[in-house]
Amino acid sequence: xxxxxLTAQLAAQILDHIRANDLPRGQHLPSQALADACxxxxxxxxSAFKFLRNLGVVRxxxxxxxxxxxxxxxLAALKLLANEEGDEDDAYFEIAEDRLSGKLPAQVTESELxxxxxxxxxxxxxxxxxxxxxGWIERLPGHGWEFRPTLTDRKSYEAGYRFRASIESAAVxxxxxxxxxxxxxxxxxxxxxxxxxxxxxxxxxxLFRINTELHETIVACSGNEFFLxxxxxxxxxxxxxxxxVTVDRSRLNRxxxxxxxxxxxxxxxxxxxxxxxxxxxxEGANTLKSPGVEPLPGARRKKNPx
Amino acid sequence: xxxxxLTAQLAAQILDHIRANDLPRGQHLPSQALADACxxxxxxxxSAFKFLRNLGVVRxxxxxxxxxxxxxxxLAALKLLANEEGDEDDAYFEIAEDRLSGKLPAQVTESELxxxxxxxxxxxxxxxxxxxxxGWIERLPGHGWEFRPTLTDRKSYEAGYRFRASIESAAVxxxxxxxxxxxxxxxxxxxxxxxxxxxxxxxxxxLFRINTELHETIVACSGNEFFLxxxxxxxxxxxxxxxxVTVDRSRLNRxxxxxxxxxxxxxxxxxxxxxxxxxxxxEGANTLKSPGVEPLPGARRKKNPx
DNA sequence: TATTGCATTTTGTGATAACATACTGCAGTA
DNA sequence: TACTGCAGTATGTTATCACAAAATGCAATA
Numbered sequence: 064x065x066x067x068x069l070t071a072q073l074a075a076q077i078l079d080h081i082r083a084n085d086l087p088r089g090q091h092l093p094s095q096a097l098a099d100a101c102x103x104x105x106x107x108x109x110s111a112f113k114f115l116r117n118l119g120v121v122r123x124x125x126x127x128x129x130x131x132x133x134x135x136x137x138l139a140a141l142k143l144l145a146n147e148e149g150d151e152d153d154a155y156f157e158i159a160e161d162r163l164s165g166k167l168p169a170q171v172t173e174s175e176l177x178x179x180x181x182x183x184x185x186x187x188x189x190x191x192x193x194x195x196x197x198g199w200i201e202r203l204p205g206h207g208w209e210f211r212p213t214l215t216d217r218k219s220y221e222a223g224y225r226f227r228a229s230i231e232s233a234a235v236x237x238x239x240x241x242x243x244x245x246x247x248x249x250x251x252x253x254x255x256x257x258x259x260x261x262x263x264x265x266x267x268x269x270l271f272r273i274n275t276e277l278h279e280t281i282v283a284c285s286g287n288e289f290f291l292x293x294x295x296x297x298x299x300x301x302x303x304x305x306x307x308v309t310v311d312r313s314r315l316n317r318x319x320x321x322x323x324x325x326x327x328x329x330x331x332x333x334x335x336x337x338x339x340x341x342x343x344x345x346e347g348a349n350t351l352k353s354p355g356v357e358p359l360p361g362a363r364r365k366k367n368p369x
Numbered sequence: 370x371x372x373x374x375l376t377a378q379l380a381a382q383i384l385d386h387i388r389a390n391d392l393p394r395g396q397h398l399p400s401q402a403l404a405d406a407c408x409x410x411x412x413x414x415x416s417a418f419k420f421l422r423n424l425g426v427v428r429x430x431x432x433x434x435x436x437x438x439x440x441x442x443x444l445a446a447l448k449l450l451a452n453e454e455g456d457e458d459d460a461y462f463e464i465a466e467d468r469l470s471g472k473l474p475a476q477v478t479e480s481e482l483x484x485x486x487x488x489x490x491x492x493x494x495x496x497x498x499x500x501x502x503x504g505w506i507e508r509l510p511g512h513g514w515e516f517r518p519t520l521t522d523r524k525s526y527e528a529g530y531r532f533r534a535s536i537e538s539a540a541v542x543x544x545x546x547x548x549x550x551x552x553x554x555x556x557x558x559x560x561x562x563x564x565x566x567x568x569x570x571x572x573x574x575x576l577f578r579i580n581t582e583l584h585e586t587i588v589a590c591s592g593n594e595f596f597l598x599x600x601x602x603x604x605x606x607x608x609x610x611x612x613x614v615t616v617d618r619s620r621l622n623r624x625x626x627x628x629x630x631x632x633x634x635x636x637x638x639x640x641x642x643x644x645x646x647x648x649x650x651x652e653g654a655n656t657l658k659s660p661g662v663e664p665l666p667g668a669r670r671k672k673n674p675x
Numbered sequence: 676t677a678t679t680g681c682a683t684t685t686t687g688t689g690a691t692a693a694c695a696t697a698c699t700g701c702a703g704t705a
Numbered sequence: 706t707a708c709t710g711c712a713g714t715a716t717g718t719t720a721t722c723a724c725a726a727a728a729t730g731c732a733a734t735a
Contacts, residue, residue: 069510069511069696069697072510073510091708093707093708093709094708094709095707095708095709101510102509102510102511102515103509103510103511103697103698104511104697104698104699105697105698105699105709106696106697106698106699107510107511107696107697107698109709110696110697124705125704125709125710126703126704126705126708126709126710127704127705127708127709128708128709172685172686172687173686173687174685174686174687183718183719183720184687184719184720185717185718185719186718186719188494189498192495192498192499192502193498195502196498196501196502198594198598203408203409204375204378204379204407204408204409204413205375205408205409205410205413205686205726205727205728206685206686206687206726206727206728207686207728209408213594219594222545222592222593222594222595223595225543225544225593225595226593226595226596226599229535229536229539229596230535230536230539230599233535233536233539237531238531239528286528287528287531287532288504288519288525288528289528289529289531289532289603290532290535292504292602293532293536293599293602296598296599297595375726375727397678399677399678399679400678400679401677401678401679404728409727409728410727410728410729411679411727411728411729412726412727412728412729413726413727413728415679416726416727430735431679431680431734432678432679432680432733432734432735433678433679433734433735434678434679478715478716478717479716479717480715480716480717489688489689489690490689490690490717491687491688491689492688492689511696511697511698511716512696512697512698512715512716512717513697513698513716
């Protein structure tokens with residue numbers, strides 16, 4: 064189920080919904096209610112239900128609809144099912160990977176990419192637009208696209224850290240900053256769990272996700288969507304790069320403790336201290352990591368003089 | 370020439386190039402050199418030359434190519450030709466206008482928009498992607514798109530100001546901050562000219578552009594592309610909104626003087642003071658303006674209970 | 676020797692049609 | 706009365722084709 068069909072997405076969303084509301088076994092699940100919650104019509108919801116029925120999550124009764132066949136707790140294990148890496152297109156990651164590893168030159172044409180990744184134009188264009196929006200590719204005025212150094216350049220990597228330090232420390236000082244108690248509690252539990260868990264066993268992807276989620280949760284409390292958007296944008300880029308960075312797992316323990324301290328400071332209402340500490344925390348993370356990212360050749364468009 | 374054909378764009382770029390390099394009358398203009406500079410092949414460059422020949426800017430000699438028919442100074446007046454609002458799609462502005470004025474509901478479908486604006490799907494999709502990237506529309510999981518409140522909400526407007534204040538004041542403190550002397554001189558001249566000009570005669574669009582250019586010039590000096598990108602993103606949104614805001618022209622004079630003071634502080638190497646003053650400057654601009662933006666009805670997807 | 680001119684190849688766009696998917700309203704059912 | 710089931714409609718996706726635009730290589734020329 065790697066493909067990002069609407070059905071799979073919705074199935075995951077339905078599971079989340081069940082867990083979030085802690086629904087009991089046997090609970091009726093009206094299509095329309097779910098449809099409203101997911102902002103689609105009943106059709107794709109029903110399709111997702113069929114999918115979940117095959118998994119034994121829900122039970123079907125003719126003319127009565129779908130009913131929960133297990134309670135919320137029993138579904139915990141299913142979380143990973145369709146969710147890891149979410150709604151992202153596979154080809155997107157392939158392109159990112161190939162660019163980072165240098166397989167893709169700096170300049171490419173659409174048809175070249177269509178051939179390479181066996182994509183229909185529509186999908187490719189959507190992916191390229193997304194990448195352009197993330198800032199690491201650019202449409203040339205004539206034909207073709209050009210990768211920008213953002214992804215592959217060491218300096219950009221560090222610039223991203225400084226940017227994060229700035230906006231995150233500013234975000235907690237926003238006048239509209241209000242702590243989201245539930246989110247904070249969840250974040251705290253997650254960090255605690257991390258401290259106790261075997262850090263060596265967690266995948267990089269998971270570690271990264273937990274880390275960024277914490278930071279984004281904090282910035283979301285600012286009530287200023289511009290800060291949150293900006294942070295999410297940097298993090299989307301980082302997600303691609305951090306895979307190639309050697310994770311210093313010995314630092315993770317300290318990182319968790321710092322995260323908890325930030326939550327403490329914020330909950331104590333000490334936003335000034337939290338702001339300063341956030342900055343330190345982020346800048347510290349940068350200087351200690353050593354990205355294995357080298358500048359890429361970046362082939363010129365025209366023939367090079369030999 | 371409202372359409373953004375590559376030819377027109379390149380013609381404008383060629384004029385810029387001539388002016389920037391202060392080329393003398395009679396100068397030979399090799400196609401390939403221009404093509405390289407503009408990152409396209411000779412074909413569209415030649416097409417742009419043909420266009421410029423009709424305007425009398427260049428002269429043509431068989432088998433020898435194009436030659437400049439006037440010197441750089443004489444071209445000053447031509448600047449406005451294809452340049453005002455640049456490479457933007459007209460339909461983009463229509464959609465923005467209709468959304469801001471409430472003609473477009475919160476939820477729309479692609480074909481609805483195709484009909485309304487007589488656009489082929491490809492162009493519409495490109496526009497919508499751009500808008501999505503700017504953050505004021507969002508793809509629904511099923512069919513259709515939903516406008517986000519970013520554009521129409523008063524609180525978002527103010528959040529944007531605070532965000533700008535944060536990133537701009539942080540940007541000048543970046544370790545890589547280096548003043549771009551040429552850009553600073555140009556900016557200074559422009560502000561001076563503004564002080565002396567009849568402020569009532571300048572169009573809003575022009576005032577806005579000059580203002581944002583100054584701020585973006587400063588942030589560009591930070592050498593950190595994340596700050597610049599973030600600023601540009603907010604400004605793209607602001608551009609759409611500020612058209613509906615009553616410009617307080619009595620404030621423009623003070624604004625110019627503040628701009629000059631910021632440049633002074635930076636050139637004196639006093640980045641700390643510049644940073645603080647930038648923040649004041651931006652936040653001051655916000656509290657004094659009164660946007661005529663009201664929250665829009667934002668029609669629900671499903672039937673509302675009466 | 677650098678540049679143009681031109682023919683050829685490649686790329687991207689718009690239009691159209693076939694198909695899959697999503698939406699909606701209403702009759703039927705618990 | 707609230708929901709499902711289903712049929713009809715609308716929407717979006719993919720494939721394909723013809724055409725326009727851009728890129729490229731090479732002969733001709735200053």
